[in-house]
Amino acid sequence: xxxxxxxxxxxxxxxxxxxxxxxxxxxxxxxxxxxxxxxxxxxxxxxxxxxxxxxxxxxxxxxxxxxxxxxxxxxxxxxxxxxxxxxxxxxxxxxxxxxxxxxxxxxxxxxxxxxxxxxxxxxxxxxxxxxxxxxxxxxxxxxxxxxxxxxxxxxxxxxxxxxxxxxxxxxx
Amino acid sequence: xxxxxxxxxxxxxxxxxxxxxxxxxxxxxxxxxxxxxxxxxxxxxxxxxxxxxxxxxxxxxxxxxxxxxxxxxxxxxxxxxxxxxxxxxxxxxxxxxxxxxxxxxxxxxxxxxxxxxxxxxxxxxxxxxxxxxxxxxxxxxxxxxxxxxxxxxxxxxxxxxxxxxxxxxxxxxxxxxxxxxxxxxxxxxxxxxxxxxxxxxxxxxxxxxxxxxxxxxxxxxxxxxxxxxxxxxxxxxxxxxxxxxxxxxxxxxxxxxxxxxxxxxxxxxxxxxxxxxxxxxxxxxxxxxxxxxxxxxxxxxxxxxxxxxxxxxxxxxxxxxxxxxxxxxxxxxxxxxxxxxxxxxxxx
Ligand SMILES: Cc1cc2nc3c(=O)[nH]c(=O)nc-3n(C[C@H](O)[C@H](O)[C@H](O)COP(=O)(O)OP(=O)(O)OC[C@H]3O[C@@H](n4cnc5c(N)ncnc54)[C@H](O)[C@@H]3O)c2cc1C
Ligand code: SF4
Ligand code: FES
Ligand code: FES
Numbered sequence: 001x002x003x004x005x006x007x008x009x010x011x012x013x014x015x016x017x018x019x020x021x022x023x024x025x026x027x028x029x030x031x032x033x034x035x036x037x038x039x040x041x042x043x044x045x046x047x048x049x050x051x052x053x054x055x056x057x058x059x060x061x062x063x064x065x066x067x068x069x070x071x072x073x074x075x076x077x078x079x080x081x082x083x084x085x086x087x088x089x090x091x092x093x094x095x096x097x098x099x100x101x102x103x104x105x106x107x108x109x110x111x112x113x114x115x116x117x118x119x120x121x122x123x124x125x126x127x128x129x130x131x132x133x134x135x136x137x138x139x140x141x142x143x144x145x146x147x148x149x150x151x152x153x154x155x156x157x158x159x160x161x162x163x164x165x166x167x168x169x170x171x172x
Numbered sequence: 173x174x175x176x177x178x179x180x181x182x183x184x185x186x187x188x189x190x191x192x193x194x195x196x197x198x199x200x201x202x203x204x205x206x207x208x209x210x211x212x213x214x215x216x217x218x219x220x221x222x223x224x225x226x227x228x229x230x231x232x233x234x235x236x237x238x239x240x241x242x243x244x245x246x247x248x249x250x251x252x253x254x255x256x257x258x259x260x261x262x263x264x265x266x267x268x269x270x271x272x273x274x275x276x277x278x279x280x281x282x283x284x285x286x287x288x289x290x291x292x293x294x295x296x297x298x299x300x301x302x303x304x305x306x307x308x309x310x311x312x313x314x315x316x317x318x319x320x321x322x323x324x325x326x327x328x329x330x331x332x333x334x335x336x337x338x339x340x341x342x343x344x345x346x347x348x349x350x351x352x353x354x355x356x357x358x359x360x361x362x363x364x365x366x367x368x369x370x371x372x373x374x375x376x377x378x379x380x381x382x383x384x385x386x387x388x389x390x391x392x393x394x395x396x397x398x399x400x401x402x403x404x405x406x407x408x409x410x411x412x413x414x415x416x417x418x419x420x421x422x423x424x425x426x427x428x429x430x431x432x433x434x435x436x437x438x439x440x441x442x443x444x445x446x447x448x449x450x451x452x453x454x455x456x457x458x459x460x461x462x463x464x465x466x467x468x469x470x471x472x473x474x475x476x477x478x479x480x481x482x483x484x485x486x487x488x489x490x491x492x493x494x495x496x497x498x499x500x501x502x503x504x505x506x507x508x509x510x511x512x513x514x515x516x517x518x519x520x
Contacts, residue, residue, distance in 0.1 A: 003178065021178035021219065024206070044207050045275060057248075057277040063203045064278065067178055068221050115273065120252070126508035133410035134272025167261040167502050 005070040009033060010079025018067055025069060026050045026061035029076060037077035037106045041136075048135035051107040051114070052076050058114025060134075077106035080113065089113050092152035093145070100139035108135045112149045116156055123150045174215045181220055184228075184351055184383065190220045192353055192381030198222050200244065200283035203275050208288065212297050213304055228385060231256055237391035240349075243282035243384050247337065248273065250281060251506075260389060261502045262340040262400035262419045269404045269511035270336040272411050282384040284337045285348070285364070286376065289441070290413055291320070291331040302328045303372040310372075317478025319415060322487070323471075324440040329372030330477035333365055333441050336511075340402055340419035342443035343435035344393040352382035361387070365442035372441075396421035396433060399498045403490050404437070404511040414438035416487045417511070420494035422458070429453050429462075434470060434494070436487055446470040449491075458499045460492075467491035 003018045009029070016032050026043075029035040029052070041049030043062045050061040053075035080087035089112045092098070099105040111132060121127040128149045129142070137145065181187035191198055195217030199205055208214035222228075228242040231253055239259065241250060247267050250256055257264035267276065270284070293299040293311040300309035312320055312330050320330045338361065346361040359377045366374055378384070399422035406412035417437035423430045432453040436444040449469035456462050467488035474484045493513055507515040 021176065022173050044210060045203055048272065048274060051274055054278075058274050059278045060203070060274045063201075063206045063275075065199065065202055065206060065219075065221075068180075068199060068202065068223055111274065114277075118248075118252075118273070124508060130410055130509055131273055134274045167257055167264065167505060 003067055005067060007066075007069065007071075008073045009035065010075060016066075021065065021067045023066045024062055025052070025054070025064040025066045025074070028066040029061060029074070035076050035078050038110075039103055039106060041104070041107075046136075047104070047107075048111055049104050049107040051111045051135065053110060053114055056117070058111050075110070075113075077110055080109065087113065088155045089116070089148070089152040092148040092155065096144045096148040096151060097141070098144040098148040099137075099141050104135060104137045104139075104141075108132070108137065108145055111135045112145075112152060115149065116153050121149075121153070123153050125150060128153075173209045174212070174217075176216055177218045179218060179220045180224060181222055182224060184225055184385065187220055187222050187225060187383055188351060188353055188381055190218070191383060193218055194380075196220055196381070198383060200280040201246075201278035203271075203279050204283060204287040211295055213295060214288075222383070234388075237394065239389045239393070241281050241387045241389070243280060243386055245281045247271075247276040247279040247281065247284055251276070257506070259394040259397050260340070260344065260400070261397060261506075262343070262402045262421055263337065263389075265506055265510050266336040266340045266402040266404075266417075266419060268506055269402060269417075281337070281387055284335055285341070285361070285387065286378075286384065287335055288375065289331040290334045292316070294331060303331065303368075303375075306371070306373045313478065315478070317480050319413070319438075320477050320480055321440050322474045322476055322480055322483045323436075323444055324367040324442065325477045326368045326370065326372070328370050329368035329441065331368070331372070331441055332438055333443060334413050334438075335443070336402070336404060336414060336417060336437060338365070338443045339417055339435050339437035340400075340421070341387060341389070342445050343419040343421055343433040344396065345390050346393070347388045347390065348377075348384055349386040349388060350378065350382050351385045352379060356385075358388075361443070362445050368441050395423050396431075398502055399424055400502050401494050401497045402511045403494045403497070403513050405486060405490060405513060409509055409512055409514065416483050416490055418487070418490045418494045420491070420498045422495070422498045424458070424499070427457060429456055429458050429499075432466070432495075434466070434491060436470065436491075439474070439483060439487055446491075448472075453495075458495070460496075463492045463495040464488075466495065 039049035041047035197216035251267035404417035
């Protein structure tokens, strides 16, 4: 039984006939659509290397069954630059040396784009570290990553509005 | 991963009909189920995808003041809903202390409560495990048991329940709304997860094919909003399961405690409600002595199931700290490190 599904990937509608419902979103992107920027680190939700934006929200593509997301919009690392211009988060990772080997980097960058859009972290380094804790870096480039996210957040200021997470009526 | 048939349910009735077939499993975000299938621990023959079911993704305030959380509300949407977080701050903090931002963006409310144990022998299909393979034995007993239970365990299983979300839900008397072929019914969250006894493979009150449609917080749950915390001790500050956690909520009248709620996580195969300890605090002054006595009472029946006696004293101290922080008042904003007992301490 072949199951046809359509995803809009980096703005382009793509229809794929799945021969088997076991295909994850990560394998679909990498093996069927040749988008190998999203990495397979653990394949079990533990490292964040596979992070993509699914309908605008960062998720682990390795634990999402592709068939369940028929009709969704997906943004991968390949879809962030516009007209040859790097996304501000990409530029900030270069400026701050936010990587060493680069394996975790696509996931880090997409996750940072998601974090900034969620508007919970602001430029507080502690909140940035917590908000990025789903992305492990074996090279330990965390100091540069945190700086890069803070810089990109400032460059994109206004995109996310006020930081959220208030628990009391009288606050905020 | 084994082969399976895929069914996308368009209505609750369709889901229940498909879910009642032998070998069927419901799929929400799949962050637990797909992981277990990749490891060969779960081997469903049929996957019933419930993510398209209408109306289950809503947070509703009911006329009587209760709040109904649809089964498909995403963990992050619930935690960041401003009204929800202000009314139930310990629930928001527990959600934000669980997993990672990516996982919370996907994970659903019901999926979180129904996630299965993280016992490493349950995950290792080469190990004997009464929960995964009934009657095969329990390799955890006598093994590496740092993370295992100190309350409510049996000679058949010493695992813990990993959900953070379920802990404040138990403290606040949440109710699970269930739909099945025999109709609708409700079970108190406190009675929803089963202790292992001699049948650790029976994990919840759900019968085959039953679907959780919502979790409901009763009207009085919002009465604890001014003095509520969730604390979680883990091996690292973020993105790790609890060794021990506690949800603590107080209703204060001046310096006196009118009512206390305490539930523990990481200590048993269910969120552990400490009713006797709570009762002893009612109508008492909130003093350090009263808090220590409460902590002793909360862990009165605890016994190590292996190399985990440390959890008992750790849990007592987390109860005292939780009570102290709850007494001081709910913070304005979720702390930068949610639920961390080290929040505010200096990090090098
Ligand atoms: C690396 C990692 C770290 C994590 N850390 C934490 C943590 O610190 N704290 C924590 O609490 N959790 C943690 N989690 C677990 C995570 O919270 C759960 O995986 C998630 O909440 C499950 O939700 P889901 O929608 O993906 O459920 P699914 O995986 O889709 O389903 C889970 C189970 O529930 C059943 N199910 C789902 N919905 C229903 C329904 N409506 N009715 C009946 N049955 C249903 C499914 O059949 C399945 O058995 C972690 C997970 C990972 C991978
Ligand atoms: S503790 Fe429970 S889940 Fe772990 S191996 Fe023993 S029976 Fe299985
Ligand atoms: S590859 Fe998906 S989280 Fe590691
Ligand atoms: S740069 Fe090497 S893993 Fe992060």
